[in-house]
Amino acid sequence: MFETRNIKLTLRYDGTGFHGFQRQAGHRTVQEELEKAILRVTGEKVAVVGAGRTDAGVHALGQVANFRTTSTVPVDRLPLALNVHFNREIAVYRAEEAGARFHAQRSAKRKTYSYAIWVSPYPHPLLRLYTYHQPKPLDVAAMEAAAKAFVGTRDFTSFWSAGSVKTTPVRTVYDLACRRERRDDQGGELVTFTITANGFLYRMVRNIVGFLLEVGRGQRGPDDAGRVLAAKDRQLAGRAAQARGLCLVEVAYDEPEQVFS
Amino acid sequence: MFETRNIKLTLRYDGTGFHGFQRQAGHRTVQEELEKAILRVTGEKVAVVGAGRTDAGVHALGQVANFRTTSTVPVDRLPLALNVHFNREIAVYRAEEAGARFHAQRSAKRKTYSYAIWVSPYPHPLLRLYTYHQPKPLDVAAMEAAAKAFVGTRDFTSFWSAGSVKTTPVRTVYDLACRRERRDDQGGELVTFTITANGFLYRMVRNIVGFLLEVGRGQRGPDDAGRVLAAKDRQLAGRAAQARGLCLVEVAYDEPEQVFS
Numbered sequence: 149m150f151e152t153r154n155i156k157l158t159l160r161y162d163g164t165g166f167h168g169f170q171r172q173a174g175h176r177t178v179q180e181e182l183e184k185a186i187l188r189v190t191g192e193k194v195a196v197v198g199a200g201r202t203d204a205g206v207h208a209l210g211q212v213a214n215f216r217t218t219s220t221v222p223v224d225r226l227p228l229a230l231n232v233h234f235n236r237e238i239a240v241y242r243a244e245e246a247g248a249r250f251h252a253q254r255s256a257k258r259k260t261y262s263y264a265i266w267v268s269p270y271p272h273p274l275l276r277l278y279t280y281h282q283p284k285p286l287d288v289a290a291m292e293a294a295a296k297a298f299v300g301t302r303d304f305t306s307f308w309s310a311g312s313v314k315t316t317p318v319r320t321v322y323d324l325a326c327r328r329e330r331r332d333d334q335g336g337e338l339v340t341f342t343i344t345a346n347g348f349l350y351r352m353v354r355n356i357v358g359f360l361l362e363v364g365r366g367q368r369g370p371d372d373a374g375r376v377l378a379a380k381d382r383q384l385a386g387r388a389a390q391a392r393g394l395c396l397v398e399v400a401y402d403e404p405e406q407v408f409s
Numbered sequence: 410m411f412e413t414r415n416i417k418l419t420l421r422y423d424g425t426g427f428h429g430f431q432r433q434a435g436h437r438t439v440q441e442e443l444e445k446a447i448l449r450v451t452g453e454k455v456a457v458v459g460a461g462r463t464d465a466g467v468h469a470l471g472q473v474a475n476f477r478t479t480s481t482v483p484v485d486r487l488p489l490a491l492n493v494h495f496n497r498e499i500a501v502y503r504a505e506e507a508g509a510r511f512h513a514q515r516s517a518k519r520k521t522y523s524y525a526i527w528v529s530p531y532p533h534p535l536l537r538l539y540t541y542h543q544p545k546p547l548d549v550a551a552m553e554a555a556a557k558a559f560v561g562t563r564d565f566t567s568f569w570s571a572g573s574v575k576t577t578p579v580r581t582v583y584d585l586a587c588r589r590e591r592r593d594d595q596g597g598e599l600v601t602f603t604i605t606a607n608g609f610l611y612r613m614v615r616n617i618v619g620f621l622l623e624v625g626r627g628q629r630g631p632d633d634a635g636r637v638l639a640a641k642d643r644q645l646a647g648r649a650a651q652a653r654g655l656c657l658v659e660v661a662y663d664e665p666e667q668v669f670s
Contacts, residue, residue: 242596270500270501273498274468274470335502
């Protein structure tokens, strides 16, 4: 009998063709594709744990997953061996031996998501799968002002969509930053919000960005953010932003305590 | 009877779902989509002329096209009116009144193409439709050295694929530049070649980049470029690079002589 190893994978994917990360009967998911590839490489049926359960259409540049195996395949061979099964929609770019207790979701200390908005009267065909298209100008300064209210330890009930497992609604947002890239030759501007927290509630990022978009369009004042947070009422926060603009950028752990490579 | 106007359009598109720009029976093309949209907006069946006949899978950020119409629709309304018919795969972002003799292809003075290469052992799902994936390291310095041989007025017979209309094989390349962007967090580097010339022969950019890739992989020396150009033999130059990395970035004209907006 071989020893059981705990393998940590870091991967990126284009969420366009997937029904999210988490396995669902009758739907194509990232988890299922990972498990099928691991079966082919190791000969073992494993259960993959993902750090973030990205929704249908949401992308990842730094998703983390782990699985247990008795296979002896060297970790430095794993990415290339797995990637041949993914048709380039998924790419594992790091594999490490993790400590026995490492759990991609529960051990995560911080996650970072980005949300990209293409602001222009004209769509951008080459960005269309990875950005939300906002045809009218946005008051980005007002969005940045409103964003400040979300930084800190807050009760995010108003930005938490139904249908999720029960947990505390309190999360700590460490940073919510905005980057603007003018693309005058393309008749538009790329506006990207990046948010880092110790964890996110179901649809929390899309709900916050949906709120910020309403501020940017002048449908709300930037001061509304504090009021809506305090009310703890999902009805007040407006609609979630589209999935396509969202990307899981990074998941951070307390290395080297939990992971040794 | 209304006066005939000559309309110049500037547009971008994702070439992934198209069989190139030029109309072909039984295939989905950018020209056909443009003509269908113009028919809906103006009520007229027009023939659209494109500046560059991009191949299947080739993208555009600055394609130029023109068509003649007796419609009185104002040019500033045209982009939005056309774009509703394109499902964001095509986007017209400029429309201008052009002089009667303006012809998107024949009046063009300079065209610029870019070719993007993702260099990494691991694919990049979010770039996969817009880059060529090179899994092994490239000697980019050798590619840049080889690229110098293509700048100037040259006979490009060796880089001209069969099947094209007869023309002179002599073209003037004004610039062939290389930009490198390290993406260490993503385990790779994005290498982009940008080439500007007074015109391009059929598949000339893809044939030149295919040659440069062989230099970068060490399959040829950088000095081969001059020898292959001098031989005027397509067999010597190697294989064309994949369509997906190629993008028509800009078409330049002698404004204001030929175009007035």
